[in-house]
Amino acid sequence: MPRAATTSDAFNAVAEPRRREILTLLALHERPVNEIVLALRLEQPSVSKHLRVLRDVGLVRMRRDGRRKLYRTNAEAIRPLHEWTGEFERFWRHQLHAVKERAEAKMAQAKQHDEKEK
Amino acid sequence: MPRAATTSDAFNAVAEPRRREILTLLALHERPVNEIVLALRLEQPSVSKHLRVLRDVGLVRMRRDGRRKLYRTNAEAIRPLHEWTGEFERFWRHQLHAVKERAEAKMAQAKQHDEKEK
DNA sequence: TTGACATATTCCTATATGGGAATGTAATAT
DNA sequence: ATATTACATTCCCATATAGGAATATGTCAA
Numbered sequence: 119m120p121r122a123a124t125t126s127d128a129f130n131a132v133a134e135p136r137r138r139e140i141l142t143l144l145a146l147h148e149r150p151v152n153e154i155v156l157a158l159r160l161e162q163p164s165v166s167k168h169l170r171v172l173r174d175v176g177l178v179r180m181r182r183d184g185r186r187k188l189y190r191t192n193a194e195a196i197r198p199l200h201e202w203t204g205e206f207e208r209f210w211r212h213q214l215h216a217v218k219e220r221a222e223a224k225m226a227q228a229k230q231h232d233e234k235e236k
Numbered sequence: 237m238p239r240a241a242t243t244s245d246a247f248n249a250v251a252e253p254r255r256r257e258i259l260t261l262l263a264l265h266e267r268p269v270n271e272i273v274l275a276l277r278l279e280q281p282s283v284s285k286h287l288r289v290l291r292d293v294g295l296v297r298m299r300r301d302g303r304r305k306l307y308r309t310n311a312e313a314i315r316p317l318h319e320w321t322g323e324f325e326r327f328w329r330h331q332l333h334a335v336k337e338r339a340e341a342k343m344a345q346a347k348q349h350d351e352k353e354k
Numbered sequence: 355t356t357g358a359c360a361t362a363t364t365c366c367t368a369t370a371t372g373g374g375a376a377t378g379t380a381a382t383a384t
Numbered sequence: 385a386t387a388t389t390a391c392a393t394t395c396c397c398a399t400a401t402a403g404g405a406a407t408a409t410g411t412c413a414a
Contacts, residue, residue, distance in 0.1 A: 119368080119369080119401085119402045119403050119404095120367095120368060120369035120370050120371090120400085120401055120402065120403095121239065121242070121251075121252075121369080121370060121371080121400070121401045121402065122251070122252070122253075122370085122401095122402090123369095123370065123371085124239070124370080124371070124372095129250060129251045129253075129256075130251045132247060133239075133240070133247045133248045133251040134239075134240070134371095134372085135240075135247075136372090138247075138320070141324075142323070145323075145324060145327050150390080150391090151390070151391060151392090152389095152390070152391085160373095161373075161374075161375095162390085162391070162392090163373085163374080163375085163376095163391090163392075163393080164372075164373065164374085165391090166391060166392050166393080167372075167373090167392085167393085168372090169391095169392095170392080170393090182380095182381090184381065184382070184390090185380070185381045185382060185388095185389060185390050185391085186381095186389090186390060186391085187390080187391065187392095191324070191327065192331075193324040193325075193327035193328035193331060194328045194331055196321050196324045196328070197321075197324075197325075197328055199317065199321045200318065200321035200322055200324070200325065202256070203314050203315075203317045203318035203321060204318055205260070205263075206259075206263060206309070206311040206314045206315075206318070207311075207315075207318065209263050209309065209311035210311035210312045210314070210315050213310075213311055213312055237371085237372045237373050237374095237398080237399080238370085238371055238372065238373095238397095238398060238399035238400050238401090239370070239371045239372065239399080239400060239401080240372090240400085241399090241400065241401085242400080242401070242402095252401095252402085254402090268360080268361090269360070269361060269362090270359095270360065270361085278403095279403075279404075279405095280360085280361070280362090281361090281362075281363080281403085281404080281405085281406095282402075282403065282404085283361090284361060284362050284363080285362085285363085285402075285403090286402090287361095287362095288362080288363090300410095300411090302360090302411070302412070303359060303360050303361085303410075303411045303412060304359095304360060304361085304411095305360080305361065305362095
């Protein structure tokens with residue numbers, strides 16, 4: 119089985135760095151394709167293709183404006199990723215805590231050692 | 237250019253659903269490969285290969301225990317993903333807010349309409 | 355040493371890219 | 385109607401899988 123399609127879900131879609139840049143760029147304002155091309159210095163077909171993927175998984179929305187098409191990030195679609203990664207937050211907090219405690223224990227030990235030296 | 241390697245970064249590594257399952261499974265306790273195989277009903281070589289990818293991007297740590305190898309999730313490596321997705325949180329909040337306001341405006345309008353009917 | 359157990363790696367194959375080049379399509383201007 | 389502007393799609397190619405099968409490696413037990 120080959121790798122899953124980039125359009126299979128948001129996780130696969132955002133695995134591509136350029137697509138993440140596009141999402142960031144379109145988070146504040148909607149923008150025409152041309153602006154994305156200029157801002158990120160990519161080829162126009164490349165941008166269109168990335169937008170296609172992002173649209174297929176609902177990460178961006180589009181509306182026509184004359185001959186242009188305005189795209190904007192649909193932040194709501196990023197939420198599941200934030201929630202999934204958030205489930206690990208307590209673990210990295212514990213890990214940091216543990217690291218901190220080991221560091222403090224080491225400090226205390228070093229201090230005791232120093233006192234003996236005197 | 238082909239798609240980036242799954243080992244290029246955490247984003248690419250977690251794009252695979254099975255790898256996400258493995259990370260979840262190993263978040264609480266460290267476990268030998270065999271347990272992962274049983275718990276997720278995957279082939280052993282498949283699990284080893286996924287673990288290899290996860291290890292290459294630092295998403296899991298391993299230590300030997302006799303003839304077994306115990307793996308555990310390194311939550312800290314998931315944090316960048318949580319932070320990147322978190323930058324969109326204020327946007328989806330705004331979006332929800334907007335949806336709510338539109339709904340309320342509609343309710344108010346319906347109410348006015350009702351009053352007229354009287 | 356030999357055997358059993360636990361993992362890892364290699365080989366093979368079908369599939370899905372992402373970029374570049376060329377072309378197609380839709381909407382507006384003249 | 386025709387040219388122009390703004391995007392989208394198609395074709396081609398090199399590369400990276402993920403799964404299955406077979407095999408290799410590493411560790412402990414007798």
